[in-house]
Amino acid sequence: MPATLRAFRERYPHVRVRLRVGGSDELVEHIKQGIIDIAFVGLPGEVRPKGVDVHELARDRLVAVIAPGHPLAREPAVDLHRLAAEVFVDFPAGSAGRAQTDQAFSAANLVRDVAFEVTAADLTAELVAAGLGVAMLPSAYVPRLSGVSTVEVADAPARVEYLVWNSLGRTPAVEAFLAVLKIPTGPPTDAAAN
Template structure:
């Protein structure tokens, strides 16, 4: 099953064999043996490409689950003996500020050096879905106040307001604060519609009865900051995060929208590595078992 997953992910028998640290002939032999046992071909092979057959498409998710279960069993045995190991997959929005995530990952790595840590950045909706599917163990989200991700467990981390960010040469940069009606006169740089980050500002402008133009829809904070520095538009970011972006002027918004940061994890029992990480970010305490 491990060989099948490797070939499916690399679309190449040679690269799959290199990943699995075996010679290609041994990998090919074992997959052929498995296909005989199953009575179906798992791959269509040509001189140029390798792709899954319909039988292979059906087999792959179950194979991954079986491999994950086997790895989880080994990790549980190791944890019972006092050693935390295995995989820890974390997701985070780019603007997380409630937790010093790099410092938390460093502390966790020093405590549990045998855990393989991966980190993925993305929008809150995508991260929540990845946790629901089991692709991520935990994730840090930013949502409008009152919004809750479904199908996961989690807890609220911190609430904060958004601030306006403009280029230093922008006329608004000479002031200390601004309201949404004044900001509505400016072209905006914002995240795409349908994301939680966009919903925060859309809902605030709607509540204030103000209409704005979003001229630039982007997916990364760095790109947003670059456009704003060039004077192409204004933006709104979490107050605790905005000062980390050099070359921008920050203004308090008098009727500012607010957001809540959340830490979420799977509704299934956590792996030893995930449980240990949740304990780390909770200061050694067990994570509150809240269902969203």
């Protein structure tokens, strides 16, 4: 995202960009209400944003994020059953970031202990590095974190990254942002039917 924002700013220096961070569900709702123009959101693999136009950017799987001294850090891979025995650091209950792990553990008939709920992956990594729990985060994001190790999760849930914007019409700024990303800007799609 920073590289995209830099390219947009270089091409359109007079367009004011205000960056907001929030949960995926909240950002989609803000798009529908016209509060924001465009958003990057990450959702569980089987969930697609509704009521907005979407462009799929990437698919990823979650990995276990563990303190370097944790016994699991030496394992080449783990499964959800093994992770269920650990204390977790995760996003708040009900958030899109939390839904994918909750659904995966529920589908495997496993219960886990989420002792710490945080809203930022950076804070998640700090708590994990301090040995307070383990977490599951997208594999593409984890290399940006320091002080933690990662382990593949054999039965990890999938995650899809989307770019979303209002299905009722594109502002010139949205059109320009889509052009920077080389996303086709033809007539709007009927995303409301999704």
